[in-house]
Amino acid sequence: MTNRQITIAELPTDALTPAHFKQVESAMPEAGEGEVLLRVILMSIDAANRSWMKGATYRAAVQAGDAMPTYAICEVVQSNSPKLAVGDIVEAEATWSDYITAKAHKVQKLPKVDRLSHLMSVYGIAGKTAFHGLMSIGKPMAGETVLVSAAAGSVGGYVGQIAKALGCHVVGIAGGAEKCQWVQDELGFDACIDYREAGLSKALKAACPNGVDVYFDNVGGKILERALNFMNEQGRVVCCGAISQYDTDNPTGPRNLPGVLVVKRLKMEGFIVMDFAHNDAKCIRAMQHWVSTGQIKVTEDIVEGLENAPAALIGLLAGDNKGKRLVRVAADPV
């Protein structure tokens, strides 16, 4: 019995392509003392995957030859630890693989729920990132205007829906008329601006007549530069990601930084979802409430098959997903 894995054939220097990946077959890994053998069920596809290929971040850089790292939901199929039993469902730092081994104390046991994918979307990394960044850094108040880029993405969609639930005027930025329509119609944003159209500044002015109090930035670059010009005094910029800067070696800095921060007394702050793990229970309780009232819709974009993981990531970087993108490697256990 062999194990499929997808490794980095070559590190990208500019845009990511299928040629940067290679599918390999290797022997089934064996769980050592204190370890578990895990079947990968769902893998989280994130823009951050691309940034890990650019060098050390909050984790070590990914190297050519490595299996691509990912957060995954897995089922325990063999256990050499008293902490976990066969059939347990866990979240693990995995790789793009059918099977992996992990130290039992390094994985987190998950509750049994009807749909495991929800543990990576609304109650997982996407929902938690949206909630913690918006609530702990953005601190929006009813009546304020919240602007969100990558609004059709996994995090942006939840940011806007949470802000709407809190009573804010919510404006999204996304790529393409169809996605913008979906953000308005399906997610209930007050407006969504297509950044691929000319006239971003004019559109921002029209959609945010009272300026912007909180900008939740997933993209960096030119869109961040424009958004900063519409911030109100004492506004908050939540730095969640910089997807426009990941897939290139020629990043562009917003030319109005840091001047605009001084003039408008703005705060910009970056975060990683794990920084707020101590507040996860509060987050899940709130998200469950809003899902139960229908104020938050669960958005998922599931690509079938391990072999399609490279295309799923390349597509994500090009913005072709709506909602949280996952790759399903195996069916949910029944």
Place this chain on the structure above:
Amino acid sequence: MTNRQITIAELPTDALTPAHFKQVESAMPEAGEGEVLLRVILMSIDAANRSWMKGATYRAAVQAGDAMPTYAICEVVQSNSPKLAVGDIVEAEATWSDYITAKAHKVQKLPKVDRLSHLMSVYGIAGKTAFHGLMSIGKPMAGETVLVSAAAGSVGGYVGQIAKALGCHVVGIAGGAEKCQWVQDELGFDACIDYREAGLSKALKAACPNGVDVYFDNVGGKILERALNFMNEQGRVVCCGAISQYDTDNPTGPRNLPGVLVVKRLKMEGFIVMDFAHNDAKCIRAMQHWVSTGQIKVTEDIVEGLENAPAALIGLLAGDNKGKRLVRVAADPV
């Protein structure tokens, strides 16, 4: 009797030169009902003066033909208000002039002190800007590393001296070997790096072996970009000004923004000294304490004569001052 004023002959589009100013003689202004006639004694020369010429900031843009605005210490020479008497010393939003008029309720009466200049340096805009930005945004702790750009400038010098008094490792950045030596020897910084020398990154690494916890940024641009690379996780960037960006119409944005904020969970926040006026009493008490213990030295750079105000500002933008730059228009009253 006439009144000398210096007006904007033409707004600069790039570097400021003497040709952008014009000295004019006009009739003595007359104080109306509720107004006072003020003799200007000392004018504050700030990098912000240049930014006011670039468009509306936290104040309306300065226009060609306007007398150049400034914060000034003045003596009341005629009063049409019961609130102020002849001989009172006040701080006012003035212009580059021998005499101005102002509404009595718009000026702030100052205490009588031995040296009026101290009310603009250590106990004035420079000291307050340093104290409020460092304490309220930077929040340094003993044992942390504080990095300050424009360290020989009016604000930077106080920032470093306060941080030393708090027990921090303090590193400055300034232009020229002689100024750097002065920052170390006279102001007691642990190190001061000459940004005009090659190898800024190497010098930062050597001077900040434990990384940077607080960066007090007065300059923006390339130096900000480099400094961000040396920040520790959870570091704080105090955005006080962007002097490198004021004297040009071609600003450059730090290319590592916003990515580095996410990876390192940094906070960048801008402020204006007036935002913290409610804490001014606390600030003055602390500064008086540190001056009394010798931990803070008062640094002033006083240029004599209203006619020299344009050169004083142009020189400040080129970095030729050490400590708080003022222009003396009239002698302190005896």
